[in-house]
Each structure stands twice: as structure tokens, then as C-alpha cells.
Amino acid sequence: xxxxxxxxxxxxxxxxxxxxxxxxxxxxxxxxxxxxxxxxxxxxxxxxxxxxxxxxxxxxxxxxxxxxxxxxxxxxxxxxxxxxxxxxxxxxxxxxxxxxxxxxxxxxxxxxxxxxxxxxxxxxxxxxxxxxxxxxxxxxxxxxxxxxxxxxxxxxxxxxxxxxxxxxxxxxxxxxxxxxxxxxxxxxxxxxxxxxxxxxxxxxxxxxxxxxxxxxxxxxxxxxxxxxxxxxxxxxxxxxxxxxxxxxxxxxxxxxxxxxxxxxxxxxxxxxxxxxxxxxxxxxxxxxxxxxxxxxxxxxxxxxxxxxxxxxxxxxxxxxxxxxxxxxxxxxxxxxxxxxxxxxxxxxxxxxxx
Amino acid sequence: xxxxxxxxxxxxxxxxxxxxxxxxxxxxxxxxxxxxxxxxxxxxxxxxxxxxxxxxxxxxxxxxxxxxxxxxxxxxxxxxxxxxxxxxxxxxxxxxxxxxxxxxxxxxxxxxxxxxxxxxxxxxxxxxxxxxxxxxxxxxxxxxxxxxxxxxxxxxxxxxxxxxxxxxxxxxxxxxxxxxxxxxxxxxxxxxxxxxxxxxxxxxxxxxxxxxxxxxxxxxxxxxxxxxxxxxxxxxxxxxxxxxxxxxxxxxxxxxxxxxxxxxxxxxxxxxxxxxxxxxxxxxxxxxxxxxxxxxxxxxxxxxxxxxx
Numbered sequence: 001x002x003x004x005x006x007x008x009x010x011x012x013x014x015x016x017x018x019x020x021x022x023x024x025x026x027x028x029x030x031x032x033x034x035x036x037x038x039x040x041x042x043x044x045x046x047x048x049x050x051x052x053x054x055x056x057x058x059x060x061x062x063x064x065x066x067x068x069x070x071x072x073x074x075x076x077x078x079x080x081x082x083x084x085x086x087x088x089x090x091x092x093x094x095x096x097x098x099x100x101x102x103x104x105x106x107x108x109x110x111x112x113x114x115x116x117x118x119x120x121x122x123x124x125x126x127x128x129x130x131x132x133x134x135x136x137x138x139x140x141x142x143x144x145x146x147x148x149x150x151x152x153x154x155x156x157x158x159x160x161x162x163x164x165x166x167x168x169x170x171x172x173x174x175x176x177x178x179x180x181x182x183x184x185x186x187x188x189x190x191x192x193x194x195x196x197x198x199x200x201x202x203x204x205x206x207x208x209x210x211x212x213x214x215x216x217x218x219x220x221x222x223x224x225x226x227x228x229x230x231x232x233x234x235x236x237x238x239x240x241x242x243x244x245x246x247x248x249x250x251x252x253x254x255x256x257x258x259x260x261x262x263x264x265x266x267x268x269x270x271x272x273x274x275x276x277x278x279x280x281x282x283x284x285x286x287x288x289x290x291x292x293x294x295x296x297x298x299x300x301x302x303x304x305x306x307x308x309x310x311x312x313x314x315x316x317x318x319x320x321x322x323x324x325x326x327x328x329x330x331x332x333x334x335x336x337x338x339x340x341x342x343x344x345x346x347x348x349x350x351x352x353x354x
Numbered sequence: 355x356x357x358x359x360x361x362x363x364x365x366x367x368x369x370x371x372x373x374x375x376x377x378x379x380x381x382x383x384x385x386x387x388x389x390x391x392x393x394x395x396x397x398x399x400x401x402x403x404x405x406x407x408x409x410x411x412x413x414x415x416x417x418x419x420x421x422x423x424x425x426x427x428x429x430x431x432x433x434x435x436x437x438x439x440x441x442x443x444x445x446x447x448x449x450x451x452x453x454x455x456x457x458x459x460x461x462x463x464x465x466x467x468x469x470x471x472x473x474x475x476x477x478x479x480x481x482x483x484x485x486x487x488x489x490x491x492x493x494x495x496x497x498x499x500x501x502x503x504x505x506x507x508x509x510x511x512x513x514x515x516x517x518x519x520x521x522x523x524x525x526x527x528x529x530x531x532x533x534x535x536x537x538x539x540x541x542x543x544x545x546x547x548x549x550x551x552x553x554x555x556x557x558x559x560x561x562x563x564x565x566x567x568x569x570x571x572x573x574x575x576x577x578x579x580x581x582x583x584x585x586x587x588x589x590x591x592x593x594x595x596x597x598x599x600x601x602x603x604x605x606x607x608x609x610x611x612x613x614x615x616x617x618x619x620x621x622x623x624x625x626x627x628x629x630x631x632x633x634x635x636x637x638x639x640x641x642x643x644x645x646x647x648x649x650x651x652x653x654x655x656x657x658x659x660x661x662x663x
Contacts, residue, residue: 086443142638147390147443148581149634152627155574163620284447323458330452334430337440337448
């Protein structure tokens with residue numbers, strides 16, 4: 001028997017979907033091995049995850065609530081990946097957005113919800129955007145590796161958050177808990193039907209639509225795609241990559257920052273250290289799985305929202321820590337990457353002798 | 355002097371785990387494979403080192419186990435990136451997530467437990483020199499091994515046949531292939547060896563440095579090591595310099611915190627991360643926009659054997 005590997009020149013949509021589905025099935029199967037190894041019945045664990053996240057109205061609403069920041073962070077990440085600029089800093093930009101809008105509520109409060117929410121949104125956009133643009137500037141100007149700078153800035157952002165919530169922003173009536181006071185009414189986004197799904201979902205969907213049009217249909221989107229896929233060709237075509245790197249990083253950071261604002265004003269309504277649970281990192285998987293397509297991101301984010309809620313359910317019911325979700329995420333990514341090979345190559349087994 | 359010597363000694367100790375990781379990553383990258391999973395592999399190494407020492411009572415076996423488990427985990431990275439030609443950036447991130455998750459899931463029952471760990475041994479003779487003695491030669495065995503390792507890695511890379519193959523494969527896989535070298539085999543070997551060293555760096559944290567397991571205890575050291583590889587321009591000797599610089603900042607920060615200060619702890623804890631960015635900017639400004647000296651030209655690029663011309 002021999003194995004023949006040849007490059008594919010085309011792939012049908014159907015084959016592509018099959019490969020992705022197979023990757024996910026394999027990832028969950030190896031996740032089952034991990035659960036088994038820990039002495040947990042994998043079928044029961046997966047059933048509990050699905051029941052908790054998609055099984056009833058409450059679970060479903062929680063899943064949608066988690067989908068909102070995931071969509072925005074994934075769009076942010078996908079935009080930079082389109083230009084092959086590796087923004088791994090969505091987590092930090094998310095935190096910065098939350099910090100900026102909380103600062104606005106704290107120091108410049110106006111009792112008018114239109115003015116207030118607009119100001120909070122803009123400050124979050126700017127804060128996240130500048131946090132990202134700084135790394136973009138370093139890359140554009142001196143070719144500083146953006147993977148490391150954005151990642152280091154995640155650590156700095158989390159410490160900055162701790163500095164404020166353990167320090168001067170702490171609510172004096174919180175009995176020592178590190179959290180700010182609850183936001184006043186006019187600094188909150190509306191929540192629907194007594195669930196935790198908030199109107200931030202409109203931001204998420206609108207940004208997805210805008211990015212779909214701008215990146216997939218517009219001239220600028222074409223430019224950044226060319227810069228990403230073939231920098232030399234982009235240079236010859238007169239595309240200003242330097243400016244675009246900074247702009248892409250600014251926009252990417254701004255979208256993640258806005259996600260932080262939506263999370264604050266819509267869900268938590270106060271700043272506390274545990275609100276950044278790694279959406280910025282999960283976003284990388286989502287963007288990759290959705291092949292950077294803005295509309296596909298909405299759907300994939302929903303699935304990962306379910307994974308998060310399912311993981312929380314697992315935590316409550318089976319006392320498994322949330323890190324089991326991280327393991328599953330790592331496995332999904334491993335298998336997706338492996339599956340990529342079968343997308344680019346056709347592997348066939350030849351049994352007959354020549 | 356009484357004030358500075360203990361800080362310098364602590365700098366060497368804090369720098370050692372980063373040094374192991376940096377040396378490991380230099381070997382991996384020299385062969386053209388980018389491994390961004392250092393943070394995850396270090397965490398796995400830290401966990402394995404702790405748990406084996408805890409159960410056997412022997413730090414030696416803890417460290418040995420961490421080395422081999424690190425190699426084993428890196429088989430996944432090697433297989434995906436070398437054999438299946440996967441995107442190396444994303445694969446490294448997957449490794450970080452996986453390692454973080456696995457170590458924190460498995461380690462959750464051991465938080466608060468302590469092990470005897472490795473103790474310091476002053477080298478007779480050398481340790482009695484003023485300043486240099488207490489700073490460099492009154493440390494533990496793993497620190498002494500790391501001194502040797504700097505030269506061993508340098509020797510391996512620049513004075514052996516394997517090192518020549520490694521550099522050839524990292525710079526120009528096509529020419530290496532034409533010269534009859536198996537690109538995959540050399541890359542596998544470098545990636546696995548490097549992964550073992552990175553994992554050993556993680557194990558140093560539990561077995562030697564803190565004698566206990568803390569969730570997420572690497573706190574970005576893996577990423578700092580990735581940055582140090584660039585700072586070191588892939589040179590093991592400069593890697594040592596960079597590692598001790600970061601060890602120094604960590605030691606200084608702990609000293610300031612212990613000495614009672616009005617500067618809030620989170621701001622002090624930012625120092626290593628800000629320094630990482632600063633160091634990268636400085637090195638990039640000096641090297642200009644062109645290809646960095648010492649950077650393997652095929653770094654991060656998969657080798658398509660069937661597409662050679």
C-alpha cells in the first residue's frame with residue numbers, strides 16, 4: 001500500500017464543510033478522552049454542556065449574552081488577520097474599552113442616556129483603538145513583532161484593571177470586594193425580556209455587516225487583503241501598507257474596545273476583575289474557524305458562546321474548572337489546523353501494485 | 355554592596371527559567387520552526403516537575419520527567435507544523451491554550467502543597483570570590499547546568515554537523531534538501547529538543563524556585579522568552595544576558611514590594627512586560643527594517659517538498 005499526497009487545485013464547499021465537521025468531531029472525541037482520564041463520564045459531561053447552554057430558554061439567553069462580546073472580539077481579530085497582522089491583543093483592548101467607559105461614568109457622568117452611552121462608546125472605541133494602534137505603529141515604523149507587543153499589552157491592561165478596582169475606583173460600600181459601584185440607569189444598555197441579552201447585540205451585528213461590506217466588497221478591504229497575501233505586489237501597486245497597518249490595528253482595537261463597553265454597560269454594569277475571561281483569545285479560534293468571514297463569525301461565535309455557558313454548567317454541576325473549556329478550545333484549534341492539510345492536499349491510499 | 359549582592363543573586367535565580375526557555379526556543383527557531391506555545395509548555399513542565407517531585411520525593415526525577423514530557427507535548431506542534439504544514443502562529447497559540455488548560459485542570463488539587471525541591475549548593479573555591487561568588491556560584495545545580503547549557507547550545511549550533519544542518523534547514527530548506535539533508539528530520543529533532551528545554555524552564559519554577567504549584571504561575575515568562583530570542587538575535591550568549599536582565603527586574607520589583615512602598619503592586623508588576631516591549635523596540639530600531647542578523651530566513655514558513663523547482 002502506498003499513500004499518495006497531491007496538491008488540490010480546487011475544493012468544493014461540501015468537502016470543506018466535511019473537513020471542518022470532522023475536525024470538530026475529532027476534537028470533542030479527544031476531549032472525551034481527557035474527561036474519561038479525569039474520571040468524568042464524557043457523554044454525561046457533554047450532555048450537561050448542551051443542556052445547560054442550548055437546552056432551555058434561560059441557557060439559550062445566556063449563550064446569546066456571551067455571543068455578543070465573542071462576535072465583536074472575533075471581528076476585531078479577523079480584521080487584523082485579513083492583513084496578516086497578528087493582533088493577539090483583543091483581550092487587552094477589550095479591557096481598555098471597559099476601563100475607558102467606566103472612567104467616563106465615574107468622572108464625567110451626565111444624566112441623559114443618549115449622551116452618556118454615546119460618550120461611553122466613543123471613549124471605549126478610542127481607548128481600545130489607541131491601545132491597538134500603538135502596537136500597529138511599532139510594527140509599521142520599526143517592524144517590531146506585533147504578536148509579542150500585543151500580548152505583553154494584555155498583561156499590562158489586566159494589571160491596569162487591577163490597579164483601579166483594587167485602588168481608587170473601589171466602591172467604599174462593597175465590603176472590601178474589588179469592584180466599582182453599579183452604573184447609574186442612564187449608563188446602562190437595555191436588557192431584553194428579563195434575560196441578560198442586551199442591546200449590545202445590535203453593535204455586534206451592525207459591525208459584522210459593515211466589515212463584510214468594507215472588507216469583502218470595498219477597495220480598502222481589497223488593499224489590506226493584498227497587503228496581507230502578497231506585500232511585494234501591494235508595494236508595486238502603490239498600496240500604502242504602513243498607513244494601513246496602523247489603521248487596521250486601530251480599528252481592530254476599537255472594535256474590541258467597544259465590546260468591552262457593551263460588556264460593561266450591558267451585562268456587568270460595574271467594573272470587576274473577573275470580567276475578562278479570555279474572550280480575546282477565544283476570538284482567535286472563532287476567526288480562524290470562520291475563515292475570517294464576518295458573517296460566518298456570528299454563527300461560530302454562537303457555538304463558542306454555548307461552549308462557555310456549557311463549561312460554566314459543568315463547573316457548577318460536576319465541579320470541573322473552567323479550564324476544561326480551555327482544553328477543548330486548544331484541541332479544536334489543533335484539529336482544525338490539522339484539517340487544513342486535507343483541505344490543501346488530497347491524500348489517497350493506493351492498494352494495488354503498479 | 356550588602357544591598358546589591360542579594361538582588362543580583364536573585365536576578366540569576368529568576369532569570370534561569372527564562373534562560374532555559376529562551377535557549378530552547380533559539381534551537382527550535384534556528385531550524386525554521388516558530389513555536390509560540392512556550393507559555394503553555396512551560397506551564398505543563400512546571401506541573402509535571404512539581405507532581406513527579408511530589409510523588410517520588412526526588413527533584414531529579416521531577417526535572418527529568420518535565421524534560422521528556424515537554425518533548426512529548428512538542429511532538430504535536432512538530433507534527434502539525436512540519437508534517438501537516440499548519441500555520442505556526444495559530445498552532446503555538448493553540449498550544450498555549452491547551453497547556454494552560456491542562457496544567458490548571460490537573461493542578462487544581464495541589465494548590466498549597468509544597469515539595470522539598472532543590473537546594474542551593476555553593477561551589478567550593480569559586481563561591482568565595484567577592485560579589486561573583488555569592489551571585490553566580492552559590493546557586494543550585496540547575497543554575498550551574500544552565501551556564502554549561504549556554505555554551506553547549508552555542509557549540510551544538512556553530513561547531514557540530516547537526517548544528518550546521520539545523521541552520522541550513524532554517525535558512526534555506528531548499529538548499530539543505532539538495533545537499534541531502536532531511537528537512538523534516540532536522541526540524542523535528544530541533545523542535546523536540548527545544549521543547550524539552552522550555553519545559554525544563556517551567557519545571558525550574560516549581561522544583562527549584564517556589565517549591566509549590568500555583569495556577570498560571572509562569573505569568574508571561576514564556577512570551578518574554580519569545581521576545582528574548584529576538585533580543586538575543588538567536589545567539590545563546592546574548593540570551594543569557596537578556597534572561598538575567600529580566601531576572602534582575604523581577605528581583606528588584608520583589609525587593610521594592612517587600613521593602614514596603616507606596617507604589618501599588620499592579621504598577622510594579624507591569625515592569626517586566628513594559629520592559630519586554632521596550633527591549634523589542636530598541637533592538638528593532640537598531641536593526642533597521644532589513645532582515646535581522648541571525649534571524650533564520652525560513653522562520654515560520656513550512657517547507658513544501660513537492661513544490662521545489
